[in-house]
Amino acid sequence: MTIDTDITPASAVTSGSVIDVPLNRLKKSPNNARKTPHGDAAIEALAASIAAKGMLQMPVVEPECDPAGAFTGNYLVTIGEGRRLAQLLRIKRKEIKKTELIRVRVDTTNDPHEISLDENVTRTGMHPADQFEAFRDLAERQGYGAEEIAARFGVSASVVRQRLRLGAVSPALMAIYRAGGLTLDQLMAFAVCEDHARQEQVYEALAWNKSASMIRQAMTERHVRASDRRARFVGAEAYAEAGGTILRDLFTEDGGGWFEDVALLDRLTAEKLEGLADDLQTSEGWAWVEAAVDYPHASALRRVYPHPVERSEEDTETIGAIRDESDALIEGLVDDEEVPPEIEARLAEIEAALAAFGEDFVFTPEDIASGGVFLFLGQDGQVRTERGFIRSRDEATEPVEDGDNDEDAVQTKDGDAAGSPSNDQDQEEDNVLAPLSERLIADLTAHRTAGLADRLAQEPDVALCAVIHALVLRCFYSGEAAATCLEVRTVLTFLPAHAPGIEDSLAGRAIAERHETWARQMPGEIGEVWAFVVGLDHDSRLSLLAHCASLSVNAVQTWERRPRVQAHADALAQAVSLDMTTYWSATAASYLGRVTKAKIAEAVGEGVSPEAAERIKPLKKGEMADQAEQLLAGTGWLPVLLRKPQEAEAGERASSQ
Numbered sequence: 001m002t003i004d005t006d007i008t009p010a011s012a013v014t015s016g017s018v019i020d021v022p023l024n025r026l027k028k029s030p031n032n033a034r035k036t037p038h039g040d041a042a043i044e045a046l047a048a049s050i051a052a053k054g055m056l057q058m059p060v061v062e063p064e065c066d067p068a069g070a071f072t073g074n075y076l077v078t079i080g081e082g083r084r085l086a087q088l089l090r091i092k093r094k095e096i097k098k099t100e101l102i103r104v105r106v107d108t109t110n111d112p113h114e115i116s117l118d119e120n121v122t123r124t125g126m127h128p129a130d131q132f133e134a135f136r137d138l139a140e141r142q143g144y145g146a147e148e149i150a151a152r153f154g155v156s157a158s159v160v161r162q163r164l165r166l167g168a169v170s171p172a173l174m175a176i177y178r179a180g181g182l183t184l185d186q187l188m189a190f191a192v193c194e195d196h197a198r199q200e201q202v203y204e205a206l207a208w209n210k211s212a213s214m215i216r217q218a219m220t221e222r223h224v225r226a227s228d229r230r231a232r233f234v235g236a237e238a239y240a241e242a243g244g245t246i247l248r249d250l251f252t253e254d255g256g257g258w259f260e261d262v263a264l265l266d267r268l269t270a271e272k273l274e275g276l277a278d279d280l281q282t283s284e285g286w287a288w289v290e291a292a293v294d295y296p297h298a299s300a301l302r303r304v305y306p307h308p309v310e311r312s313e314e315d316t317e318t319i320g321a322i323r324d325e326s327d328a329l330i331e332g333l334v335d336d337e338e339v340p341p342e343i344e345a346r347l348a349e350i351e352a353a354l355a356a357f358g359e360d361f362v363f364t365p366e367d368i369a370s371g372g373v374f375l376f377l378g379q380d381g382q383v384r385t386e387r388g389f390i391r392s393r394d395e396a397t398e399p400v401e402d403g404d405n406d407e408d409a410v411q412t413k414d415g416d417a418a419g420s421p422s423n424d425q426d427q428e429e430d431n432v433l434a435p436l437s438e439r440l441i442a443d444l445t446a447h448r449t450a451g452l453a454d455r456l457a458q459e460p461d462v463a464l465c466a467v468i469h470a471l472v473l474r475c476f477y478s479g480e481a482a483a484t485c486l487e488v489r490t491v492l493t494f495l496p497a498h499a500p501g502i503e504d505s506l507a508g509r510a511i512a513e514r515h516e517t518w519a520r521q522m523p524g525e526i527g528e529v530w531a532f533v534v535g536l537d538h539d540s541r542l543s544l545l546a547h548c549a550s551l552s553v554n555a556v557q558t559w560e561r562r563p564r565v566q567a568h569a570d571a572l573a574q575a576v577s578l579d580m581t582t583y584w585s586a587t588a589a590s591y592l593g594r595v596t597k598a599k600i601a602e603a604v605g606e607g608v609s610p611e612a613a614e615r616i617k618p619l620k621k622g623e624m625a626d627q628a629e630q631l632l633a634g635t636g637w638l639p640v641l642l643r644k645p646q647e648a649e650a651g652e653r654a655s656s657q
Contacts, residue, residue, distance in 0.1 A: 015108040018058065020101040021075055023091070026084050027064060029076035031112035034120060038082050046086035048154025051095060059083055060119075061104045062112055075104065078112045079119045128166075129178045135160065136167030162188075162250045170196035173203060188251040189215035216249070223247055226256025230269045230293065232381025242268060269293060269377075276383060277375045286387070287394065288372035295376045295386065302395070304371060304388040306361040319357055326350045363388060370394040438559060440594050444641045445557040446499035447590075450507035451583035451642075452485075452569065453550040455576040457514060460539075462575045463546035483562065485569040487552040498556050507583045514547055557641075570645040580642040586632045591639060592625040600628050607637030 049056075059080025064072045077084050090096045107115065126134075138144055144152075146160040153160075169177075169191050177187050189212040190199045202218045224231055226246065231239070236246060236256070244264050248257040259265050273291035281289040290296075311319070329343055329350075339347075363371070371390050378384045436444075456463050466486050495502045502508045521532075536544065555569035572578075586592055586607075592600050597617070601624075605613035608631045616627045638647075 015106060017106045018103060019106060020103050021061070022099045023084075023087055023096070023102050024098040025074050026059070026061065026077050026102060026104070027074050028081055028084070029062070029078050029112060029116070031076070031078060031116060032081055033113055033117035034081065038085060043082065043085050043089055045154030046082055047089045047093075048151060050083070050086055051090065052152040055083055055087075055102070057083075059102070059104045060107050060115065062106065062108055075106075076112070077104075078107065078116050080104075127178060128184060129174050132163050132167035132169075133174070134167075135163040139164055158250070165191045165194070165250050168194055170199045172196075172200055176203075183212075185212040186210065186215055188212065190219065191251065192216055192249040193219045193247060220247065220258050222262065223258035223260050224262050224265055225258055228259070229377045229379055229381040230265055231256075231259050233377055233383070234265060234268045234272060239265060239268060273375060273377070273383070277373075280373060280375060280385065284373075285368055286373050287368070287370055289375055290372065291375045293377050295374060295384070301389040301391055304363070304367045304390060306359075306363045306388070309358065309360055309362055311357075315357060319354065322350055322353055435596060435599055437594070440591070441557050441641065442498045443594075444591070444639055445555060446495045446502055447505065447507075447584045448569075448573075448578075448580060448642050449553055449555045450495055450499075450502055450505060450511070451580050452555060452573055452576070452578050453553040454507040454510050454583065455578045456553060456572065457511070457546050457550035459576045460542035460546040462572070463549040464542060465575075466572060467545065467549045483564045483568070485553060485555040485565045485572060486549060487554045495556070498558075505583065511550065515551075518544060518547060574645055578644070580638055581636040584638070584642055586637055586639075587629045588622075588625040592628045592632075593622070597621055597624055600624050603637060603639070604628050604631050607632045607635040 057080070060078045061075035061080075062078055064074040064076050066072055084102075087096065087100065087102065091098050091100075135149065138149060139146075146157045146164065150157040150160045166187060169187060173182065173187065173190055176182050177184075182190075190202070193199065198219065202215060205218070206215070226232075226236065236259075239259060239261075240246070242264060244259060244261045246257045247260050270291075273293075277289040277291035280286070326347060329347060333339060333343070367388060367390070371388050371394070374386045374389065376384055376386075456466065466484075495508070503512065555566065557566065584590065586603060592603065595603075600621075601613040601617055604616060612631055616624050616631070619627060
């Protein structure tokens with residue numbers, strides 16, 4: 001029935017009647033239980049669905065009456081407000097007219113608010129699994145593509161592709177999802193790969209951690225991310241041309257997906273690197289060029305660097321003049337101004353003229369003839385080359401001059417005959433330390449390390465120099481000659497392993513308190529640490545540097561003497577004015593009870609008097625140590641290992657006489 005609402009009274013329309021009403025005569029009902037507005041996306045989806053398939057379900061309406069009970073000619077939409085809004089949207093889009101007839105069902109029997117509530121409460125939504133499979137069936141049966149399905153349902157094509165991918169998940173996993181054994185996030189993680197066997201294998205192998213991220217990681221563990229340096233180096237196009245396939249995740253930002261054929265990717269990477277290595281060796285003439293994905297940090301080869309090119313005075317002046325002209329031309333340009341053709345041409349001439357003089361820094365022909373290059377991939381997928389490595393078998397050696405003790409010694413880079421001087425130095429030091437046990441030596445030098453660390457932390461300028469010194473040695477030199485007592489790597493020196501209880505010493509407590517003070521100020525997120533450091537004032541930054549440097553100090557002597565490290569520790573101790581009397585005193589526990597009676601007597605003789613040493617010699621060792629502790633209290637006596645370098649040398653000379 002079509003109702004002419006301008007002349008037909010409301011009483012003429014019985015409850016349950018199906019009538020056609022002009023769209024502009026339909027109004028929102030105040031009795032609608034849904035108070036939260038429909039979202040724009042939902043209305044757009046409804047509009048698309050109605051445009052493609054018509055209105056599949058009629059709205060339910062009641063006649064509108066004025067306060068006197070007279071019919072106004074309008075109808076209030078009790079059920080179907082979303083459909084009314086969708087049709088209004090179609091009017092705006094010029095798809096229909098405002099007088100478009102809408103088929104509705106009239107209900108004047110039931111309470112409008114109740115039936116509106118019933119519509120929203122008792123309705124059972126479709127299970128997502130049914131929706132996913134229905135989309136897949138529609139695509140397979142009707143032959144619709146993602147774009148067409150999207151248009152018919154008012155959603156984006158990417159949403160359709162996601163639902164189609166979910167519909168293609170293993171039926172076994174879909175059944176588990178229907179039964180509530182999997183969440184939607186977990187199902188989406190399985191859908192990253194369309195291999196049903198792999199999906200089921202990963203599901204069976206899952207342990208207690210069944211998070212979506214863990215599932216996604218397991219599903220892609222045999223693949224390589226597109227952000228991997230190998231993938232970026234080879235390129236998706238070259239990989240695809242070689243027959244490789246790329247896996248894409250439709251549900252998360254996958255950064256370009258995953259390269260599925262890892263063996264193919266590795267082969268393409270190796271071939272491309274080898275080709276570049278051959279080209280480099282041919283063009284530059286190095287003795288060898290090795291190509292690899294990773295840089296061989298543990299190569300332990302000596303490194304040489306290019307040297308400044310020696311130029312004649314005339315060439316130097318010419319180059320300087322050319323560069324000055326180039327700088328003047330560039331400085332004369334106005335920002336955002338297009339470079340005039342004549343200046344651009346002149347700059348090109350200048351660049352060519354400078355290129356004619358060659359590089360400013362070059363390797364010597366000898367280095368190139370005997371050295372090599374490592375060619376490898378950086379983390380950004382770009383090729384990096386490190387030149388100037390000399391293998392030990394390619395080292396040029398010089399015979400030792402006649403008269404040297406070791407006829408077979410080889411002259412090293414440091415100018416010392418390999419073996420002799422360092423062995424003599426070790427022998428001399430061993431003679432001095434022979435009466436002390438290895439454990440005591442480690443204990444004493446651990447205390448000295450703690451004191452040195454505390455003093456270094458109080459001298460930021462010295463700490464800065466020490467760190468820079470260590471970094472320069474690590475970066476530009478190799479071997480034992482590059483050793484320092486600062487372990488500037490990310491390694492903290494654990495002194496309690498050598499001296500139990502050292503954490504309760506004066507130096508140990510000072511270090512711990514300083515560390516705690518800084519720890520309180522550190523950001524909770526590691527990503528904010530850089531901003532924190534940059535935001536410090538100059539003095540605070542230097543203090544933090546000094547503290548961090550102090551934690552890396554390692555001047556502990558164990559079975560490995562490390563004479564160069566100890567020499568640097570002596571220099572550092574002198575620079576920070578280290579006085580171990582502030583940090584350590586001789587007690588039965590710290591020293592006297594751990595050495596021979598002769599060493600106890602020696603300590604008392606040096607710290608108090610020879611007569612006092614003679615008086616305690618007849619005592620048993622335990623009693624002697626206790627008496628010596630009382631005698632040495634407040635004297636500031638220190639063992640040789642803890643003394644200032646100059647005092648230690650004097651003590652060593654005195655003991656040897």
